[in-house]
Amino acid sequence: MSTSKRQMRLGAFIMATGHHIAAWRHPEAQADAGLNIDHYRELAQTAERGKFDLVFVADSPAGWDRAKDPEALRRTAQGAHFEPLTLWAALSQVTKHIGFVATASTTYEDPYLLARRFASLDYISKGRAAWNVVTTGADVSKNFSIAGHPAHADRYERAEEFVDLVKGLWDSYEDDAFIRDKESGVYLDPDKVHLVDHKGKFFSVAGPLNVGRPVQGYPVIVQAGASEPGRELAARTAEMIFTANQTLEDAQEFYSDVKGRLARYGRRPDELLISPGIFPVLGGTEAEAQANYDYIQSLVHPSIAWNILARHYRGVDLSGYSLDDPAPPLPDNTELNKSRLKLVSDLVSRNNLTLRQFYLAVATARGHRTVVGTPEQIADAMQTWFENGAADAFNIMPPVLPTALTDFVDQVVPILRKRGLFRHEYEGTTLRENLGLQRPPNGFALQVQQQKAQAAV
Ligand SMILES: Cc1cc2nc3c(=O)[nH]c(=O)nc-3n(C[C@H](O)[C@H](O)[C@H](O)COP(=O)(O)O)c2cc1C
Structure with a gap:
């Protein structure tokens, strides 16, 4: 093994029964996975056995809307699952090394409460917490006593303020603020407690937080929006970006654009890791992999197929179409997920897809890259992107769980290792250390130091 070679990072992107929309019907799937803690424990431990950097769950604070399509609701397994921070707090107690990325929304959450929960997770996991910062593409406003879903630009403006405020709250206590000297009776140094005293466009928050500075300084910041303001938010504030x-x-x-933005914020390219998703369909031979792919696609019920299409063709009447008609152009005016709409529009036009081919292309992983092949071919597909300026890391998106994650760990990871592309052992104890990211200094302490240095001049 060459130790100097650049190593890829791996994340297990967990969707309860698997990423494929019909995964829950597969004979190998755990049908009640979304609410089955034993299932998630097995997944986290399998990923850790494979020395993955992290496990990640996506989230949106809303269930499926029955009124829109009751037949699709009847047939989907994606509506009920655990809240991410609660889940990860539990699983941090049955693992030692793997990092935990929890999704939380800057549009629908409160910064003080969120800062507190992530700081707690960082302590509970001993430095393995990460926050996937999302602005929430879907309109879930009806669950939050507000008039409507904010526009895309407004959501990102709020996200910028939100992230800075949360970081400020995490700096409430300097790392050595707690003295806890029983002899003298001094518990805390008040000079090392700081008030964020924030008054901005969206939030008014005094501080301090009621949790100490997180073990990692800040939990690792992940971002998952790829529109223009999404890229900018990532370049300024994030340390890992999930992409499709x-x-x-x-x-x-995408890679060179996002990396190119960092210098403007005084950051080096290696301070932000880029992690595209990959949906691997494995087989012992190419023919077996293709048969596995065809089988899982055969499980998509027609009502789910039409529901997938309706969700992409918002406001378009598809009643006159058959699945074998060419897919018409997608409507291009969304205030929801702008980057994903562009990705699927490009997919349709580049390949001249029929409606059937289109729904099959997104039934797998909603627009993420699908690779069907032998373990060697999956490893090749990853290596090509890793070595050609397209990825620092990968989000592995198993089609069916738990088996597809086990197969990846047992069949693909050893090949990546043999090629010197992936670790044999964890390098550090925190997620930040394993990802090769620096622990950020406390912003307030830095200011105090700078003021002292100026006074001394
Ligand atoms: C891998 C990946 C995971 C994502 N996970 C979530 C999620 O859990 N919840 C969510 O609301 N959005 C999620 N998103 C969507 C984005 O965070 C973002 O809200 C959306 O892409 C709209 O912003 P954009 O137009 O800047 O891309 C994810 C995107 C990617 C690529």
Whole structure:
């Protein structure tokens, strides 16, 4: 093994029964996975056995809307699952090394409460927490006593303020603020407690937080929006970006664009890791992999197929179409998930897809890259992107759980290791250390130091 070679990072992107929309019907799937803690424990431990950097769950604070399509609701397993921070707090107690990425929304959460929960998770997991910062593409406003879903630009403006405020709250206590000297009776140094005293466009928050500075300084900041303001937010504030790309060219464009933005914020390219998703369909031979792919696609019920299409063709009447008609152009005016709409529009037009081919292309992983092949071919597909300016890391998106994660760990990870592309052992104890990211200094302590230095001049 070459120790100097650049190593890829791996995340297990967990969707309860698997990423494929019909995964729960597969004979190998755990049908009640979303609410089965034993299932998630097995997944986290399998990923840790494979020395993955992290496990990640996506989230949106809303269930499926029955009124929109009761038949699709009847047939989907994606509506009920655990709240991410609660889940990860439990699983941090049955693992030692793996990091935990929890999704939480800057549009629908409160910064003080969120800062407190993530700081707690960082302590509970001993430095393995990460926050996937999302602005929430879907309109879930009806659950939050507000008039409507804020526009895309407004959501990102709020996200910028939100992230800064949360970081400020995490700096409430300097790392050495707690003295806890029983002899003298001094517990805390008040000079090392700081008030964020924030008054901005969206929030008014005094501080301090009621949790000490997180073990990692800040939990690792992940971001998952790829529109223009999404990229900018990531370049300024994030340390890892989750992305969906179909082609090497698109992934390279995204990679160089986002890395190119960092210098403007005084950051180096290696301070933000880029992690595209990959949906691997494995087989012992190419033919077996293809048969596995065809089988899982055969499980998509027609009502789910039409529901997938209706969700992409908002406001378009598809009643006159059959599945074998060419897919019409997608409507291009969304205030929801702008980058994903562009990705699927490009997919349809680049490949001249029929409606059937289109729903099958997104039934797998909602627009993420699908690779069907032998373990060697999956490893090749990852290596090509890793070595050609398209990825620092990968979000592995198992089609069916728990088996597809086990198969990946047992069949693909050893190949990546043999090629010197992936670790044999964890390097550090915190997620930040394993990802090769620095522990950020306390912003307030830095200011105090700078003031002292100026006074001394
Ligand atoms: C891998 C990945 C995971 C995501 N996970 C979530 C999620 O859990 N919840 C959510 O609301 N949005 C999620 N998103 C969507 C984005 O965070 C973002 O809200 C959306 O892409 C709209 O912003 P954009 O137009 O800037 O891309 C995810 C995106 C990617 C690529």
